[in-house]
Amino acid sequence: MLRTLDLRQSDLADPGSLLPRAELDVEAAVEVVRPICAAVAERGAEALLELSERFDRVRPEHLRVPAEAMQQALAELDPTLREAVELAVRRRRQVSEAELGTARTEVELAPGALVAQRMIPVRRVGLYVPGGLAPLSSSVIMNVVPAQVAGVESIAVASPPQAEFGGLPHPTILAVCALLGVEEVYAVGGAQAVAMFAHGVEGLCRRVDLVTGPGNIYVVAAKRLLKGLVGIDSEAGPTEIAVLADAGADPRLVAADLVSQAEHDPSAGSVLVTDSEALAEAVAAELAVQVSAARHGDRIRAALGGPQSATVLVRDLEQGLVVVDAYGAEHLEIHTADAERVAARVRNAGAIFVGPWSPVSLGDYCAGSTHVLPTGGAAAHSSGLNVKSFLRAVNVISYDRDALRLVARHIEAMAEAEDLPAHGAAVSARFA
Incomplete structure (x- = not known):
């Protein structure tokens, strides 16, 4: 069933080229999702409903999942499954809190020369949860818990509408969202969900700063297309x-x-x-x-x-x-x-x-x-999604007069070497 690659006689000068890989043409998929994302940007909720009919074979009654539907899903969650979910949440939260580390570090480089680093959470994130061949309710935990621990103010979740559940996402996904206190959940899937988060939809969903979560090749392609307009975690x-x-x-x-x-x-x-x-x-x-x-x-x-x-x-x-x-x-x-x-x-x-x-x-x-x-x-070159995925490292520089004087001539020398004399002048002006 598995083919065999015999590398025992290879010198492995370039082993990566010999190893099995999935065939994934993201660039071709980008061209497929380009009009989808444009439709969402231009026509908002109307486009989302049309795309749901086209790709998910259902037109959701509600694009934003009603609170009562989420609470009902939680109430009907199998007790054994709920116990498992609660254990997974506790453990992921415990590890996330350990990953968080300190919110601020400071280095005094000389008297009066202070550089600090503040870890500031992203203000609003859109979390994507797949619902195709497997409704990945566990991905709700993996996305939401580190975002909460990081201190993200606003969390929205999107997952595809399911015809068998009346146009709502899978009930286990809704139940886990409710268990975690996530109130903003959308019955939107695929590339159109990424576009909704990236552009925002008037009267429905505010644009986000960061989109995270796994998905199929069209979700990946939408992330690639819209990266820059919105932050992304990765192209998984x-x-x-x-x-x-x-x-x-x-x-x-x-x-x-x-x-x-x-x-x-x-x-x-x-x-x-x-x-x-x-x-x-x-x-x-x-x-x-x-x-x-x-x-x-x-x-x-x-x-x-x-x-x-x-x-x-x-x-x-x-x-x-x-x-x-x-x-x-x-x-x-x-x-x-x-x-x-x-x-x-x-x-x-x-x-x-x-x-x-x-x-x-x-x-x-x-x-x-x-x-x-x-x-x-x-x-x-990359890490998995974790608390730091939802944080930005911001340097805070605080020098006094004597500390700046100590390095002024070095700044001027480097600025002159780069033919940027105004950079040096911005320092020397302070001591004129």
Whole structure:
């Protein structure tokens, strides 16, 4: 089911070019969403309703979800599920509070020369929660909780309307929003939701400063198109998992975790990196058994059989580490001897799951970590969504006369070197 890439004889001068990736043409999708975003900017709520009929096959009675619908969803939430959600919220909030750190740092560089850094929350954010193949109510937690901990004043959530729920978002999504105290929720999906947040819609939704949250390629394309008009967290592609495993790994668990990510979407990536042919064969056998018994078997087969998924054979764990760093997985599991030591050597991953008792599913729900993570190799330069995603670092510079005099000639010298003499004059004028 998984194709095999044998890199044991490769010198891996450019391993990234050899590794499996999802085929994602965001630029083509940008041209698809351009008229959609323009329609929302020009015609507001009328366009949103038309686009809902076109893409979601339902015309919502209410674009903004009524408060009573949210409270009803919360009242009807299964008690066992509510207990799980409340645990996930507590753990994500606890980790977010630890991530917050100090709101202000100060450095005195010389007497009277003070530079401070203030962490200021974004004023208003629009959080997108997917509702397609899987209604990701857990993404409500991952978006809302760090925004609340950061001190964001105004939080709006958008999720696609569902025909089977009368044009409202999935009731579990509404229930989690209500549980978290989010009152502004919109039955709007896809690129049009991003456009609504970016442009604002008169009489319905004020424009936001930042849009966050995962979505399909059209959500990603709308973020790319509207970036600059509005801030974005990332351009997240299809979900992916890499498992670095040696001969001692349990093939049943490795297969289960590869299947769990493939369940998301036919474009999801599942990659096994191992130095053991025997393990690779055992995992392949397990996949055949587990996929045949899975509820979403067709979707999983498509993902595991796609170009974005593979078993990668390496000479040893050293080469395996080179491969996983080049891949930069959204989720990386370590199933090796001395897994903590191996994990400590990884540089590029959205999140690292250490050992057989730390599956990706734990991070998806109740680990306390974020599950909104960089994909497509972006872990080499970007982080997952966290408290700091909702904060801006602002320097506050406060020098007195003597402190400025101390560096005045240096400023003048640098300004002259850059042929910007007025910069230097702005300093010397103070001592004329």
